[in-house]
Amino acid sequence: MKGKNILMSLMGVMIVLLTISTVGTTFMWYQYMTNAYFLYRGTSIGNSLLFDIGFKSELRLQNYEDYGLSYDEENQIYWANSTLSEDVTSYYLSSNGYATSQINGVTSAKYESNQQFDLYRSPYYLDNYVNDFGTKEKAQKMNYCHFELVFRAKKVSQNDIVNLNNGYIYLKDIKLDGTGNIKNTIRLHIDNSDENFIFSPSDYESGKDTVGGLLDLDRDGIFDYDDFYKKEYLYGEIKNDSPIYKNNKTSDGSDTGEFNGSSFEGEHKNGIYPLDLENTKFETSSYLGYKEVVEERKLITKIDSSTSLAFLKLDIYLEGWDLDFTDRELNHLFKLNLEFDFNEEG
Numbered sequence: 451m452k453g454k455n456i457l458m459s460l461m462g463v464m465i466v467l468l469t470i471s472t473v474g475t476t477f478m479w480y481q482y483m484t485n486a487y488f489l490y491r492g493t494s495i496g497n498s499l500l501f502d503i504g505f506k507s508e509l510r511l512q513n514y515e516d517y518g519l520s521y522d523e524e525n526q527i528y529w530a531n532s533t534l535s536e537d538v539t540s541y542y543l544s545s546n547g548y549a550t551s552q553i554n555g556v557t558s559a560k561y562e563s564n565q566q567f568d569l570y571r572s573p574y575y576l577d578n579y580v581n582d583f584g585t586k587e588k589a590q591k592m593n594y595c596h597f598e599l600v601f602r603a604k605k606v607s608q609n610d611i612v613n614l615n616n617g618y619i620y621l622k623d624i625k626l627d628g629t630g631n632i633k634n635t636i637r638l639h640i641d642n643s644d645e646n647f648i649f650s651p652s653d654y655e656s657g658k659d660t661v662g663g664l665l666d667l668d669r670d671g672i673f674d675y676d677d678f679y680k681k682e683y684l685y686g687e688i689k690n691d692s693p694i695y696k697n698n699k700t701s702d703g704s705d706t707g708e709f710n711g712s713s714f715e716g717e718h719k720n721g722i723y724p725l726d727l728e729n730t731k732f733e734t735s736s737y738l739g740y741k742e743v744v745e746e747r748k749l750i751t752k753i754d755s756s757t758s759l760a761f762l763k764l765d766i767y768l769e770g771w772d773l774d775f776t777d778r779e780l781n782h783l784f785k786l787n788l789e790f791d792f793n794e795e796g
Contacts, residue, residue, distance in 0.1 A: 498606045501792050504529035506598040506761070508546045517541050525759065527600050539597075547591045555770030556589035558639070559661055560687050560733035563647040567639055569594060572770030573685040575667040576674055580687065594767035601760040603753065603792055613758040614794065620747045622791035624651045624740070632768075635775035636786065637737065639765040642751035646763075648737040651786075655739045661771045662686030662732035664725060666716035671707020673716040673724075681723045686771070687733040694726040714773055735771070750790070 504519075505528045514521060517538045519528040530538055543550045556569045557579065569589040570579045579587050603614040626633045638649040650657070664673040665685050674683040684693045703718035718724045742748055751762040766786070768775050 499792070500604040500606055500611075501790070502529060502602050502604065503534060503790075504600045504602075505542055506600055507542065508598075511542070511545055525600075525757070527759075529600075542597070543595060546596070548596050549592055549594055553595070553768060554593040555635070555768045555772075555775045556593050557661060557686075557770045558637070558648060558659075558735045559586060561648065561735040563736060563738070564645050567641065567646055567648075567765075569639075569765065569767060573665070573667070576676065576683055578683075578685055589767075594765060596766075597762075597764045599762040599764060601751065601753070601762070601790070601792075602758060603794075614753060615755045615758045617753040617760070617792055617794050618749055619751045619753075619760055619762075620791045620793070621744055621750050621788065623787075623789045624744060625785075625787040626651045627785050632775070635768045635772035637767055637769045639763075639767070640750060641763040641765075642749075643761060644752075648735065649739075649743050650737040651740055651743075653737065653739040654741050656737060656742055657739065658734040658736050659769055659771050660686075660732050661735050662688050663714070664716070664727075666707075666709065666713050669709040669713065671709045671716055672704060672719045675719050675722045680721065682718070682725045684725060684730075689731040689733055690729075694729045695723045696726050698723075700724050712773065735769075 504522075506526060507528060511519070511521075511528060514528055518535075519530055519538065521528055528542075540550045555572045557572050558567060559570050559579070561567060568586070570586045571589050571593075573579050581587060601619055603617050605612050605614055626636065633652045636651065638651065640647055640649055662684070663686060664682055666673055667685075668674060674685075675681060676683050680699065681695055700718040700720050700722055703720045703722075703724075705720050707717045709716075738748065751760045753760045
C-alpha cells in the first residue's frame with residue numbers, strides 16, 4: 451500500500467521456491483514446501499498409506515516431463531507424487547503468470563469467511579483501489595502466488611495399491627520466518643469449494659484487518675487530503691453509504707507535519723475538512739489464526755468419494771493494509787513451510 455513514488459521499492463520483497471530437503475539452510479528466503487507423505491503401520495504388517503500431491507493448471511504445461519511430473523489426461527492433473535520441488539513450483543507459477551521471484555502488497559478488501567474472495571491492488575497516494583465508478587481494481591497475478599493443488603491417498607499392501615475414496619486433509623504445521631517482521635503481513639487464502647477463509651499464520655487468535663481509513667502515504671506527517679475539494683482523502687472501504695466529514699475545516703491541526711514512521715498515524719491539515727471518525731465506519735477483512743487452523747485442526751479439504759481426489763485452491767500474498775507491510779518491511783525476505791496431514795476418519 452504505497453504511493454506511486456514508493457511503489458518500486460517493494461520489489462525488494464523477494465521470493466525463491468525451495469525444495470523440501472532444504473529446511474533451515476537458507477534463512478531469509480521464501481520457501482513453499484509440502485510434506486505430503488507419511489507412513490503408518492496397521493494391523494497387517496507392511497500396510498502403509500501414500501499421500502500424493504499434484505497440480506491443476508490454468509494453461510497446458512509444456513515440457514512437464516522435464517520436471518518429473520506425470521500427466522493424468524482424464525482428470526487434467528500434473529502429479530508430483532509426495533513432494534514439490536523448487537523447480538516444479540517455480541515452473542508452475544511462471545507458466546500461469548504468477549509471482550516467482552518478487553511479490554508486492556495486495557489486499558482482500560472487505561471479506562468474511564465463505565464470502566466471495568478476490569485480491570485487489572492496494573491504494574496508492576491519492577489513488578484508491580476503488581475507482582471513481584466504485585469498481586475495485588484487481589491485483590495483477592505477478593504480485594501474488596496461486597496454486598490449485600490436488601491430493602490423493604493410496605493404501606498400499608504387499609499385493610495391491612488402492613485409491614481411498616474418503617479422507618480428510620489438515621494443515622499439520624506451518625513454519626514461518628524471515629527478516630524483520632514481514633511474517634506479520636503474510637496471508638493465505640484457502641478454498642476447498644465447500645468453504646473458504648483467510649489464514650494469518652503469524653496470529654495465534656483469529657482477528658480482523660481494517661481495510662479503510664485515513665493514511666499518510668506520502669509520509670509528510672499529515673493525513674493525505676484532496677487539495678481541490680479541501681477534504682481528507684479516504685482510502686479503502688467504509689460501511690457508510692458515503693463518508694461523513696465534519697462541518698468545519700481543521701484549525702487546530704498542523705500546517706507542516708513530521709512523519710513518525712507509521713502511515714496509519716498523522717495530523718489533520720489546517721484548512722481541510724476532516725473525516726468524522728466517530729460516524730464513519732471502516733470495513734474489515736476477517737482471518738483465522740494459528741490456533742483455529744492448526745491446533746484445532748480445521749479441515750483444509752477432503753477427498754471426494756466419486757473421484758478419490760481432494761482439491762484445494764491456495765493464494766499466498768502480502769496484505770497491503772497491514773502496518774508491517776506498509777511501513778516496516780520493505781526489502782525484507784521470508785520463508786514459509788507447509789506440512790499437510792491426512793486422516794481417514796476425520
